[in-house]
Amino acid sequence: xxxxxxxxxxxxxxxxxxxxxxxxxxxxxxxxxxxxxxxxxxxxxxxxxxxxxxxxxxxxxxxxxxxxxxxxxxxxxxxxxxxxxxxxxxxxxxxxxxxxxxxxxxxxxxxxxxxxxxxxxxxxxxxxxxxxxxxxxxxxxxxxxxxxxxxxxxxxxxxxxxxxxxxxxxxxxxxxxxxxxxxxxxxxxxxxxxxxxxxxxxxxxxxxxxxxxxxxxxxxxxxxxxxxxxxxxxxxxxxxxxxx
Amino acid sequence: xxxxxxxxxxxxxxxxxxxxxxxxxxxxxxxxxxxxxxxxxxxxxxxxxxxxxxxxxxxxxxxxxxxxxxxxxxxxxxxxxxxxxxxxxxxxxxxxxxxxxxxxxxxxxxxxxxxxxxxxxxxxxxxxxxxxxxxxxxxxxxxxxxxxxxxxxxxxxxxxxxxxxxxxxxxxxxxxxxxxxxxxxxxxxxxxxxxxxxxxxxxxxxxxxxxxxxxxxxxxxxxxxxxxxxxxxxxxxxxxxxxxxxxxxxxxxxxxxxxxxxxxxxxxxxxxxxxxxxxxxxxxxxxxxxxxxxxxxxxxxxxxxxxxxxxxxxxxxxxxxxxxxxxxxxxxxxxxxxxxxxxxxxxxxxxxxxxxxxxxxxxxxxxxxxxxxxxxxxxxxxxxxxxxxxxxxxxxxxxxxxxxxxxxxxxxxxxxxxxxxxxxxxxxxxxxxxxxxxxxxxxxxxxxxxx
Ligand SMILES: Nc1ncnc2c1ncn2[C@@H]1O[C@H](COP(=O)(O)OP(=O)(O)OP(=O)(O)O)[C@@H](O)[C@H]1O
Ligand SMILES: [Mg+2]
Numbered sequence: 001x002x003x004x005x006x007x008x009x010x011x012x013x014x015x016x017x018x019x020x021x022x023x024x025x026x027x028x029x030x031x032x033x034x035x036x037x038x039x040x041x042x043x044x045x046x047x048x049x050x051x052x053x054x055x056x057x058x059x060x061x062x063x064x065x066x067x068x069x070x071x072x073x074x075x076x077x078x079x080x081x082x083x084x085x086x087x088x089x090x091x092x093x094x095x096x097x098x099x100x101x102x103x104x105x106x107x108x109x110x111x112x113x114x115x116x117x118x119x120x121x122x123x124x125x126x127x128x129x130x131x132x133x134x135x136x137x138x139x140x141x142x143x144x145x146x147x148x149x150x151x152x153x154x155x156x157x158x159x160x161x162x163x164x165x166x167x168x169x170x171x172x173x174x175x176x177x178x179x180x181x182x183x184x185x186x187x188x189x190x191x192x193x194x195x196x197x198x199x200x201x202x203x204x205x206x207x208x209x210x211x212x213x214x215x216x217x218x219x220x221x222x223x224x225x226x227x228x229x230x231x232x233x234x235x236x237x238x239x240x241x242x243x244x
Numbered sequence: 245x246x247x248x249x250x251x252x253x254x255x256x257x258x259x260x261x262x263x264x265x266x267x268x269x270x271x272x273x274x275x276x277x278x279x280x281x282x283x284x285x286x287x288x289x290x291x292x293x294x295x296x297x298x299x300x301x302x303x304x305x306x307x308x309x310x311x312x313x314x315x316x317x318x319x320x321x322x323x324x325x326x327x328x329x330x331x332x333x334x335x336x337x338x339x340x341x342x343x344x345x346x347x348x349x350x351x352x353x354x355x356x357x358x359x360x361x362x363x364x365x366x367x368x369x370x371x372x373x374x375x376x377x378x379x380x381x382x383x384x385x386x387x388x389x390x391x392x393x394x395x396x397x398x399x400x401x402x403x404x405x406x407x408x409x410x411x412x413x414x415x416x417x418x419x420x421x422x423x424x425x426x427x428x429x430x431x432x433x434x435x436x437x438x439x440x441x442x443x444x445x446x447x448x449x450x451x452x453x454x455x456x457x458x459x460x461x462x463x464x465x466x467x468x469x470x471x472x473x474x475x476x477x478x479x480x481x482x483x484x485x486x487x488x489x490x491x492x493x494x495x496x497x498x499x500x501x502x503x504x505x506x507x508x509x510x511x512x513x514x515x516x517x518x519x520x521x522x523x524x525x526x527x528x529x530x531x532x533x534x535x536x537x538x539x540x541x542x543x544x545x546x547x548x549x550x551x552x553x554x555x556x557x558x559x560x561x562x563x564x565x566x567x568x569x570x571x572x573x574x575x576x577x578x579x580x581x582x583x584x585x586x587x588x589x590x591x592x593x594x595x596x597x598x599x600x601x602x603x604x605x606x607x608x609x610x611x612x613x614x615x616x617x618x619x620x621x622x623x624x625x626x627x628x629x630x631x632x633x634x635x636x637x638x639x640x641x642x643x644x645x646x647x648x649x650x651x652x653x654x655x656x657x658x659x660x661x662x663x664x665x666x667x668x669x670x671x672x673x674x675x676x677x678x679x680x681x682x683x684x685x686x687x688x689x690x691x692x693x694x695x
Contacts, residue, residue, distance in 0.1 A: 054562055081568035091563035094658075095581045104577060105567035139658060150563075157567060 003066075005030045005161060005192050006051060011060035013046050020046045022216035023060070028161070028194060033187045035203040035224075036196045038213035039239055044196040047213070048163050051194070052076075052083045065160065081109055084154030084162040088169050090146045092138040098125060098149045099134040102156045110157065117156075124152035128182045144175030148182055155186075162186065164195040204228060212236045276311055279372070280304035281391055281407035283382070293413045296384030297424050298329070301377040303391060304337075306370065312399040313363030314373060318355060319404065320392040324383035325354040331379065332356055336364055337372035355393070363398055386415030419455035423448045446628040453620055453632035460616035461636040464602040467530065467612065471537030472595055478538060479545025486550050497546070504543035510604050512536055517608040533605045533612075541598045548594060552587035553579055585658075589651040596641050596648075603637075613637070 004027040013021040020043045028034050036044050049055040051062060053069060053076050062070050069079050093101050102121035106112045112120070125134050128148035138146050147167055154162060164183065168176040180202050187193060187206045197203065203210055203224060210227040212220045212235075220233045231237045283293040284300040293299050301321075307314055321327070330351060336343040350357040356377055364371050389411050393404040416424065426432045426448050436442040485497035504512070516536045517529070527535070556579050564574035606615035617633035 052566055054565060077565075077568040077570055079568075080566055083566070085566040087559060087563065087566075089557075089559050091557075091559035093560065093563070093578050093582075095578075095585065105564075105569060108573050108577060109568040153567070 003030070004028055004063075005065055006194070007061075007063040008047070008051070009061045009063075011047065011050060011062065012058045013043070013050060013055060014058045020216055021050070021057075021060075024213075024216070024218055026211065026218060026221075028192060030160075030192055031190045032208045033191075033193045033195065033206055034209050034211055035207035036194065036211045036213060037198075037203065037227075037239070038219075042213045043216045044213050045165050048085075048165050048194060048196055051161075051163060052080050052085055054085075077109070081157055082160045084157060084159030086147070086150050086154055086162070086164045086167045088166040090138070090143070090150045090170070092146050092149055092153075094138050097135050097137055098130060098141065098152075101138070101149055102153045105153070106156050120156050121152070124156045125149065127155070127185070128152045129178065142175055143171045144178045147171065147175075147179050151179070151182055151186075161192045161194065164193065164197070166196055166198065168197065168199060200228070212239065214239070275308045276314070276395060276397075276402065276405055277306040277308070278304065278391075278405050278407040279306045280374075281409070281411060283380075283411055283413065293382070293411070294416045294420060295382040295386045295413045296416045296421065298379040298381055299413075301380055301391075302374065303376075304372055304374045305395070306372055307364055308370060311365065312397040313365035314360065314395055314397055315363045316357065316359040316396040317373070317375060317404070318357045318393040318395075319375070319377070321354040321356070321380070322383055322387060322389045323354055324385075326381035327351045327354060327356060327377070329379045329381070330356070330377050332358060333376050333378070334358055334360065335374045335376075337374055338369055365398075382413045384416060384421075386413055388412050417455070419451055422451045426451065442626075444627050444631055446624075446626055449620075449624050449626050449628040450632055452624075453617065453629045456620050457613055457616045457629065457633055457636055460611055460613035460633075463530075463610070464599065464612040464614075465640070467533050467537060467602050467605070467610075468595070468599045471534045472541060472598055474534065474538040475541035475545055475598075478542035480549055482542060482546030483549035483553065486546060487553070501543045501546050504540055505547070509536070509540050509601055510607065512540055513604055513608055529605075529608065529610050533602075533608075533610050536605075537598055537602065540601070541594060544594050544597075545591065548587050548590045549583065552583040552590075555586060556582050586655065589648045589655065592644055592648045592651065596644050599640060600637060 006026070006028040008024055008026040011021050011024040012019065024043075024047055026034075026047075036048070038044050046055055050057045051064070051069075057070055060070070061068055064079055064083065067074065067079065069076065093104065096104060099118065099121045102124055103114075103117040106117035106120060107114060122131070122134060125131055128151055130145060130148055130152070133141060133145060133149075136145075138149070141149065151167075167183075168179050171179065176199070180199060183193070183195070183202070184206050195202075195207070207224050209221060210224050211218055212227060212231075212233070214235050220227060220231060220236045227236065228240065231240060281303050282301070284302075285291055285293055286297045286299045303319065305314070305317070328351070332347070332349040332351075334345040334347045336345055345360055345362070347361065348359040350359075356375075358375055360373075364373055390406045391404060391411075394401050395404055432447050436446060482497050482501060485493050486501065488494050488497070513533075513536050516539070517532055520527070520532060520535075560578055560582070561574060564578050569577070602610075602612050603614035605612055606618060609615070613633050613636055617629040620629035621627065
């Protein structure tokens with residue numbers, strides 16, 4: 001068994017008196033595509049955001065490539081460089097072009113030269129199918145195109161893991177495909193991915209493993225076939241019943 | 245004033261002359277003496293005589309008892325003097341009696357020849373001969389002169405004795421020559437015959453105001469052009485201080501901002517102008533003026549910046565953080581550039597306010613636009629200088645106000661948020677996202693306007 005790249009141990013997270021994560025355990029191996037499902041409010045986003053510490057865990061441990069990122073001594077920015085994240089609301093920098101969005105952190109964080117950053121940006125934007133839109137500003141792009149720029153922006157940092165939090169939820173239905181296609185391409189390329197989504201088709205086709213979260217814990221996990229076709233937990237059944 | 249002095253001066257000379265008669269009577273040499281040689285002020289301030297504009301020359305000759313009778317006088321003015329419109333009168337003064345004389349006058353270039361049809365002597369009492377030349381136009385370039393010429397007496401011709409003081413006449417400034425030009429126009433006279441126009445839009449005073457107030461306008465611009473850029477980094481620092489993690493820093497910044505925003509600028513000016521020198525901080529009033537403006541504006545800018553930064557969605561910080569950017573880098577490369585765009589309209593409004601507020605510095609003797617117009621208005625007893633000051637303020641504020649509008653519209657379009665219709669803005673207050681925060685920003689700007 002390969003060494004896990006992300007290891008979450010007994011993760012708890014509370015917002016004030018509201019305990020959102022109640023002991024999450026999860027391991028992700030290199031190259032694995034893990035799709036996380038679960039009802040609204042079950043803590044999927046919170047768990048994902050704990051991995052790059054956009055949320056501070058209340059207790060428990062998270063390891064990333066054998067570094068304990070929950071260690072208060074650690075420079076979290078060093079970890080974040082290698083953990084890409086794509087948000088539901090794109091969060092592109094509106095004052096920069098598509099290319100500028102992809103270049104900025106390469107230059108300011110990875111200290112790449114302008115030429116190198118630009119070259120990488122163009123390559124990544126071509127990968128996500130936006131080679132002809134590099135000089136467009138976010139406001140001039142469709143939601144699907146913006147989300148693909150956001151993916152390119154994360155990829156340009158050469159991340160070891162990519163976190164996707166409902167990246168197609170804010171998109172018009174006709175734009176979802178393009179984004180999912182890019183994600184499939186990434187998965188095929190061997191990228192380690194944690195994907196929170198409601199796209200069951202994507203989960204079935206692309207996921208190596210499906211994790212069902214409910215009530216702040218991992219309720220059930222397994223291959224897509226196991227979880228979708230032979231769910232063990234009543235809650236999973238219930239959830240899948242509602243969705244399909 | 246002069247007419248009050250004259251009898252006394254006459255009395256004094258009379259006494260002196262009597263004394264001379266008693267003591268020096270026989271065989272006294274001729275002692276023609278010029279006792280007055282002056283021009284009437286023709287400027288606006290009422291002090292000076294200007295070349296290029298009509299004035300009146302008064303020249304007075306004392307004829308002593310020992311003097312032979314004066315028969316004619318030739319007065320030579322500087323080259324370039326225009327006598328073509330002049331009229332000349334002569335008066336004989338004896339004690340307090342004045343006897344007009346009808347002389348024969350010849351004007352030739354810059355020379356006036358006055359031939360008296362009787363000879364004036366002073367056998368019984370001292371006589372004075374006063375010659376006045378009306379509507380004489382001295383050379384426009386200005387200068388200084390003594391009247392030269394000659395006096396023909398019954399015993400021969402003598403040179404005109406020099407007066408004790410040379411006559412000074414000034415070159416007209418551009419403003420003065422324009423005003424002089426206006427003075428002569430019929431339409432100006434008719435215009436000024438309407439009392440409202442004369443008091444509020446007096447053409448001559450308009451011209452004077454433009455020239456006089458220009459300096460004040462420049463100073464007002466200079467004060468704000470230095471004060472505002474100083475206030476920007478200060479305001480930014482205050483904004484960050486208000487968002488600092490340490491409560492003490494937040495508290496201090498909030499205290500400062502509240503005190504400045506909660507008190508009149510007028511009061512702040514007094515405190516700085518009278519307070520700083522008392523604790524040993526000396527500075528000329530311009531430096532002090534800039535200090536007050538910057539102190540004041542920094543507090544308003546701090547609120548503008550803070551609102552601007554906080555209007556940037558949390559997602560921007562998160563995206564930056566997820567890419568490994570530090571807080572400082574995120575601020576520098578992502579938050580501030582977006583904030584600048586958003587706060588530019590409100591910042592420009594603040595600039596407009598600060599520029600107008602320079603007027604308050606007139607209360608402490610800073611010679612800016614308001615001060616000049618106040619003085620000019622007081623001197624002329626006319627409202628026109630204030631009207632012109634308004635024009636000077638508007639030259640700057642009008643384009644800026646429309647610039648603010650353009651910026652606001654552009655911003656609304658760029659952010660796809662609230663359109664410029666107030667109805668929509670109000671609605672968007674209750675909607676989440678950028679549209680709502682924009683409205684909050686605009687809200688502060690609106691509050692701000694009413695300070
Ligand atoms: N910053 C926060 N402060 C307070 N409560 C929060 C915060 N973030 C999330 N929560 C709460 O934590 C719970 C879990 O939120 P989370 O976003 O992780 O759910 P989710 O599984 O991603 O749901 P969804 O499918 O709707 O995105 C919710 O009840 C939410 O209201
Ligand atoms: Mg979520």
